[in-house]
Amino acid sequence: MDIKIVIGGEAGQGIQTISNIMSKFFLRSGYYVFTEQSYQSRIRGGHNFTQVRVSSEPVSSPDDGIDILVALNRETVDIHSSETGGIIIYDNELIKDLSGDKLFGVPLQKIAIEKTQNKLAVNSVACGVLAGLLDGDISILERLMREQFKDPDIGEKNVLAVRSGYEIGKSNRTLPFKITPLSQKGRLLIDGGSAVGFGAIVAGCRFLSAYPMTPGTAVMNFLAGHSKRFNIVVEQAEDEIAAINMVLGASFAGVRSMVTTSGGGFALMVEGLSLAGMTETPCVIHIGQRPGPATGLPTRTEQGELLFVINAGHGEFPRYITAPRDAEDAFYKTIKAFNLADKYQIPSIILTDQFLIDSMTTIDSLDVKDIKIERHIVTEPDNNYARHLLTSSGISPRALPGTEGILVITDSDEHDEEGHITEDLEIRKNMVEKRLKRGEYLKEDVEEPVFFGDKDSSIVLTGWGSTYGILKEAVNRLTKEGISVSLLHFSDVYPLPDKTLNSLRDKRFISVENNATGQLAQLIRRETGINITEKILKYNGRPFTPSEIVRRFKEIC
Amino acid sequence: MDIKIVIGGEAGQGIQTISNIMSKFFLRSGYYVFTEQSYQSRIRGGHNFTQVRVSSEPVSSPDDGIDILVALNRETVDIHSSETGGIIIYDNELIKDLSGDKLFGVPLQKIAIEKTQNKLAVNSVACGVLAGLLDGDISILERLMREQFKDPDIGEKNVLAVRSGYEIGKSNRTLPFKITPLSQKGRLLIDGGSAVGFGAIVAGCRFLSAYPMTPGTAVMNFLAGHSKRFNIVVEQAEDEIAAINMVLGASFAGVRSMVTTSGGGFALMVEGLSLAGMTETPCVIHIGQRPGPATGLPTRTEQGELLFVINAGHGEFPRYITAPRDAEDAFYKTIKAFNLADKYQIPSIILTDQFLIDSMTTIDSLDVKDIKIERHIVTEPDNNYARHLLTSSGISPRALPGTEGILVITDSDEHDEEGHITEDLEIRKNMVEKRLKRGEYLKEDVEEPVFFGDKDSSIVLTGWGSTYGILKEAVNRLTKEGISVSLLHFSDVYPLPDKTLNSLRDKRFISVENNATGQLAQLIRRETGINITEKILKYNGRPFTPSEIVRRFKEIC
Amino acid sequence: MLDIEVYNNNQIPAWCPGCGNFSILRCMKQALSELDISPDRLLMVSGIGQAAKAPHYFRCNLFNGLHGRDISVGAGAKIANHELLVISESGDGNTYGEGGNHFIHNIRRNINMKVFIHNNQIYGLTKGQASPTSDTGMKTKVQVDGVINPPFNPIAVAIALNASFVARSFSGDPEHLVSMMKSAITHKGFAILDILQPCVTFNRLNTFQWYRQRVYKLDDSYDPTDRKLAFEKALEWGDKIPIGVIYKNNRPVYEEQLQQLKDGPLYKQPVTGIDYSDVLKEFI
Amino acid sequence: MLDIEVYNNNQIPAWCPGCGNFSILRCMKQALSELDISPDRLLMVSGIGQAAKAPHYFRCNLFNGLHGRDISVGAGAKIANHELLVISESGDGNTYGEGGNHFIHNIRRNINMKVFIHNNQIYGLTKGQASPTSDTGMKTKVQVDGVINPPFNPIAVAIALNASFVARSFSGDPEHLVSMMKSAITHKGFAILDILQPCVTFNRLNTFQWYRQRVYKLDDSYDPTDRKLAFEKALEWGDKIPIGVIYKNNRPVYEEQLQQLKDGPLYKQPVTGIDYSDVLKEFI
Numbered sequence A, B: 001m002d003i004k005i006v007i008g009g010e011a012g013q014g015i016q017t018i019s020n021i022m023s024k025f026f027l028r029s030g031y032y033v034f035t036e037q038s039y040q041s042r043i044r045g046g047h048n049f050t051q052v053r054v055s056s057e058p059v060s061s062p063d064d065g066i067d068i069l070v071a072l073n074r075e076t077v078d079i080h081s082s083e084t085g086g087i088i089i090y091d092n093e094l095i096k097d098l099s100g101d102k103l104f105g106v107p108l109q110k111i112a113i114e115k116t117q118n119k120l121a122v123n124s125v126a127c128g129v130l131a132g133l134l135d136g137d138i139s140i141l142e143r144l145m146r147e148q149f150k151d152p153d154i155g156e157k158n159v160l161a162v163r164s165g166y167e168i169g170k171s172n173r174t175l176p177f178k179i180t181p182l183s184q185k186g187r188l189l190i191d192g193g194s195a196v197g198f199g200a201i202v203a204g205c206r207f208l209s210a211y212p213m214t215p216g217t218a219v220m221n222f223l224a225g226h227s228k229r230f231n232i233v234v235e236q237a238e239d240e241i242a243a244i245n246m247v248l249g250a251s252f253a254g255v256r257s258m259v260t261t262s263g264g265g266f267a268l269m270v271e272g273l274s275l276a277g278m279t280e281t282p283c284v285i286h287i288g289q290r291p292g293p294a295t296g297l298p299t300r301t302e303q304g305e306l307l308f309v310i311n312a313g314h315g316e317f318p319r320y321i322t323a324p325r326d327a328e329d330a331f332y333k334t335i336k337a338f339n340l341a342d343k344y345q346i347p348s349i350i351l352t353d354q355f356l357i358d359s360m361t362t363i364d365s366l367d368v369k370d371i372k373i374e375r376h377i378v379t380e381p382d383n384n385y386a387r388h389l390l391t392s393s394g395i396s397p398r399a400l401p402g403t404e405g406i407l408v409i410t411d412s413d414e415h416d417e418e419g420h421i422t423e424d425l426e427i428r429k430n431m432v433e434k435r436l437k438r439g440e441y442l443k444e445d446v447e448e449p450v451f452f453g454d455k456d457s458s459i460v461l462t463g464w465g466s467t468y469g470i471l472k473e474a475v476n477r478l479t480k481e482g483i484s485v486s487l488l489h490f491s492d493v494y495p496l497p498d499k500t501l502n503s504l505r506d507k508r509f510i511s512v513e514n515n516a517t518g519q520l521a522q523l524i525r526r527e528t529g530i531n532i533t534e535k536i537l538k539y540n541g542r543p544f545t546p547s548e549i550v551r552r553f554k555e556i557c
Numbered sequence C, D: 001m002l003d004i005e006v007y008n009n010n011q012i013p014a015w016c017p018g019c020g021n022f023s024i025l026r027c028m029k030q031a032l033s034e035l036d037i038s039p040d041r042l043l044m045v046s047g048i049g050q051a052a053k054a055p056h057y058f059r060c061n062l063f064n065g066l067h068g069r070d071i072s073v074g075a076g077a078k079i080a081n082h083e084l085l086v087i088s089e090s091g092d093g094n095t096y097g098e099g100g101n102h103f104i105h106n107i108r109r110n111i112n113m114k115v116f117i118h119n120n121q122i123y124g125l126t127k128g129q130a131s132p133t134s135d136t137g138m139k140t141k142v143q144v145d146g147v148i149n150p151p152f153n154p155i156a157v158a159i160a161l162n163a164s165f166v167a168r169s170f171s172g173d174p175e176h177l178v179s180m181m182k183s184a185i186t187h188k189g190f191a192i193l194d195i196l197q198p199c200v201t202f203n204r205l206n207t208f209q210w211y212r213q214r215v216y217k218l219d220d221s222y223d224p225t226d227r228k229l230a231f232e233k234a235l236e237w238g239d240k241i242p243i244g245v246i247y248k249n250n251r252p253v254y255e256e257q258l259q260q261l262k263d264g265p266l267y268k269q270p271v272t273g274i275d276y277s278d279v280l281k282e283f284i
Ligand SMILES: Cc1ncc(C[n+]2csc(CCOP(=O)(O)OP(=O)(O)O)c2C)c(N)n1
Pocket: A211, A212, A213, A214, A240, A264, A265, A268, A295, C048, C049, C050, C051, C052, C066, C067, C090, C091, C092, C093, C094, C095, C118, C120, C122, C123, C124, C125, C126, C131
């Protein structure tokens, strides 16, 4: 079973409320859910929609096609009815002039006002209708309603609204599928933004400074929302330059710290990135990519910043860059980013995108107990402590300012072992080598890409970051169709793990990327010489779907 | 004949005065000169020195070894005497305890005070001594003195100082070489900073905004110095972000405009670069590289920003990057940068470094008459003018705001043909393709690298930017020694011209770069797959010398 | 007076119904038409935010640039072609937050351009975080314990820097707003107009009501050329909020002090047919 | 009082002989020793410039960061460990030019850190361009026709933003300077000390002599808590230049308003052994 429900309407109509509630409803009914959001850069009006995909098998991507369309306005019907195979739920008192066999009119608003005296409860009615049409367990939905509203009175009213909708839905069931509660497995439903945020908290991040920028703000919201619980300071900076510099100050003074932003905000942090490189101050930078250049499409998705981020900053210094493949990976890679930043005293960059940040997915569990926090801080340095001591690993002892009896000194100028500004060109040379050496060791810490599908296939699809779930499903489908294909998917992207790549040198590669120039392909050629000339690219601001990949794969193969 | 004169002392002692005067003296005597500066990031004190290399044959680089050392302080003797093969000129009344056979003590300061009542005239005395030791034409030096000082009285006094020095030098001649005036050829002596600045003026640049940053400031100084003559507005911005945005505003309104900075300042302009990419606003960015990361070594040289600059900016958009090989090339490439920026409505980046900016070299002439200024501005647009019209070349008609009857509209958000913000994802796709298409055409405008030396040699040295003169001389010397080697040297670096490269695929390449990671080699691999594993790198802040290249070449070959 | 129709285009504002921005948009057209400013000689520059979308919604030349950088773009454009009327239109976050450094240093420059700030005391487009002008205590998703910092006082800062023209108006008083826009445009020099603008979606503190109860118009007895008095006025923010021209002076305008512009706009300077022999001589 | 020797290290200042910076360096050590501040609990942050090199020349913890960004680094460090004494020391170009936005917004924040600005009214390290505080008319290689803009008035801006502590001193009056440094350090809140500092190499206008003829000390009759009076004082710049504490107040300090720091410095917060089941519940 694989049901695709799309809820569409204007910004501000409550699309997110419906999709969040329904996603949890399916989760608690024991199903797998993937919920993806398409929205415009405006607060009210326009056309937004969400796809909630439900299945008894794991799903990890949105897909083409609509089984049930919830149309909160007329425009939604116009735009989506042709894709809709099942039925279209709409308010037949507000939208009168529709005709067609898929239509299922319900006086949503009338019921809402009847039951709750509040128009906003249309969302609850719609949820009820959906649950009813799918013959789900209404008690699960009722409980969700009670949790949703702090005021129990309002909660009960919405329960009534849900029930009305449910009755109407149930008594009009025509759909071939049913949401029979499955045995609960205590799975989690999590979006990428929360996964990064939660990972940061578990990693011990206690300071975040940022200037709001979509889709990076999600991580800021998550930390702010939990700031009291975990004593986290979230400071909104006057600009991104202040944000990165505050974070470097806080990190220097001993707190695990991060910024969160998007490509445009990161562009302003590039000088600060170089400062982190020179002063060997650990820091974590989360970048939620969106289509550029410049302001671009602020609420859409793209993978346009891989090469920018790898090469950003004047001068040469190592960095760790990870592009989590899904929300679960985002949680763990965020923790890894903090650990590697501290281990090598480098900047770590978490490269996500709007698609990953805003999509909710089902995961079995998150291991919050066995997480290791490795700080690598010297608490009892000896008397002749030198912050930038030349060592064979290139890693110098890191102590914190305020430690009794020693001084911690660092400088954005070239500096000597103590950290003092120097013009000694021999020291310069040694310091360059010391800084770069850490990048060599770092190579041992990066994770090889996932290699999946028919490993003997002559064709290898390559991808990175948030496209994993989509590509995995596409490969699975192709395999089922008897087409032999494999997938090589990178989560850690820099330093580029190259063992698997090198073992596959002679295959036919096709790079699938959510950008217009095939940046992973360029990176792979630079690092391994493998020349990927075939590409499946998408750059209209929307994520791929498995169906699209299958189709475009067949076009070229 | 190849004489290397080094003048050393503290910052503020007048090293530059002596080397400038002597360089012009040699130029006007009909010789070739190359003058290179090594200085620290301080205004007084420390140890600075300049090498003036003079030859009857073209010279285009500094080199190891010193024939004549002018030591303005004791430290200079200590540091440089071992390299000095000829003689050491010093003030034997101020530095008393020296001994050795190379020493040539002259009471410089005493003479200065005697002749001019001013200590500062030591510089003039020293120039005189040098000219005398080389048996040069004193009248050339006298004239230079008179030009140097606006007050004719002071000029005459300094002529007296020069004469005293000259007599002492001439009467103590021991050196085997002589500066006999050669037939004048009207050659020019120019530094890279002035070459870029002059190129900009000739190209029609009438607005420069910058925040001072070594070594980029040289270009700002040049334009400011000529601002009245050519009606150029030079505006010192409050920061680099303001600088690039002011330049984009001025360019949008129709003036050829530029910024000048170094890597750290450019790091702050990266968001603005992306804005230029999105709004298709032409602009020229000059970056004088210096060693990083962060503040690094502010007055030293490095080629550490190639990959950064190529990949800078969020989102994907074309750009032209040229790294002039010498001052002459810098002049013409600056003009080309302006022309291509206007032709394709893209940012053009001129990537120099401290070595190129501060070194003076002899060139035969600069062609200022046959320069073409190609603006590609539509002065009589039709009524339904649309700034971002989709065209087959990707280039839209550029009109200026203020043109009667039409409106010029652009946006950092994705926009429609008129320039208005849009969320239409089909338009998005077309605009991405339109923007990138220009980059394809641009490939036809880049200049193939210089291919030099024994073209049949199996070994190809590769380099880029300011190292050209050094590498050329090294290759010449190796060739003279009977070693077969060639040089492939890039001035235009992006889009990377790859025809010559591809024709040489099977050769053994050695990349010679003033950085620690071999960035050109990485770029070449990314663009052509050619894997350059052998590298001669230098990253202590100083330029290569031909002798050093010859030595290191022999070590590995 | 130009027909207000000449400013209409076919763009549909992407603002929330009831937003204070609509009135500002209408007033803008009104002021321009009353001043006879033809769209083709007007250059609007804007940044990013709800306010910064405004110039898309009427006919003008437009450079809609980066968040916080529009004043710099405008300054460059005005230097290049000082015959254009250049107006920056953006929000409080844009101009006082991200763009703070350009705000203060362009006040010093005193280029004859205008800066209109839709001050809704919130980040609208990014969904309701505190802005530099948010009142202390305001709670948001990021400022969960309420804003700690006191609000940025743009009027006081502008007066401290001896800005050439500093005014405040309110989007709920179109007549006043139009007159302030006209005064700013006709003033010779860098003119700042801070416009109180309710954000009906995110700012539940500073509502139409809230502003209406507090704003009062400065009357003729108020002397906007007295800097010290103006500073005192600037500090008034609470139960009473003054609107009107709070401070102005006759400081010389930047572009008039540039010798380079004496022969006409910079973009018209000849760049070909120039004799460079004097420059070449410097290299001999 | 700590022995002043504890602040000496083996670094040799790279300043020009006769530079006003030397006296500031001496005063700094003096003030610290009089206040008994042990080098290991002092964190200096600085940017880039001649002034910004100062903290290399005495014993302290030091983060010498980017040009213009030191206040931000200091703010982050102070939030992370509010037991440190954090002082930013940089030049006028650094703090009022490149760093202008951080200057104004950190005044609002009122973190208990100190900002000492060596104000030589010039860009020293980059060889003498005008700085935001250069007087109008000063000619340089870049400002060939002389500076057009009026100087940035940091004191007036700080008062406009209700800064917690605003003072001015002069490097040529060590006694006064030491007392101002001590007042700034002991004041609770964001304390700004603008120090007039002759640059003997590049600033031929504002020489030792020039300053000495103009500066006068505010005496006891001056009330630095009167904001309006302070604003008037702030505008005095010409024949007479006041030095002393020009304005101060008792605004609450940022870090004291953070609940998160009630249990001790942030860097000491426990990050292991935490039960996350409540968070996990949010995802069910
Ligand atoms: C460099 C950068 N940082 C952040 C953003 C995200 N952003 C867009 S608008 C905005 C704030 C808008 O607030 P304001 O300027 O007050 O305008 P309003 O929407 O309230 O009218 C922010 C933070 C951006 N576009 N660019």
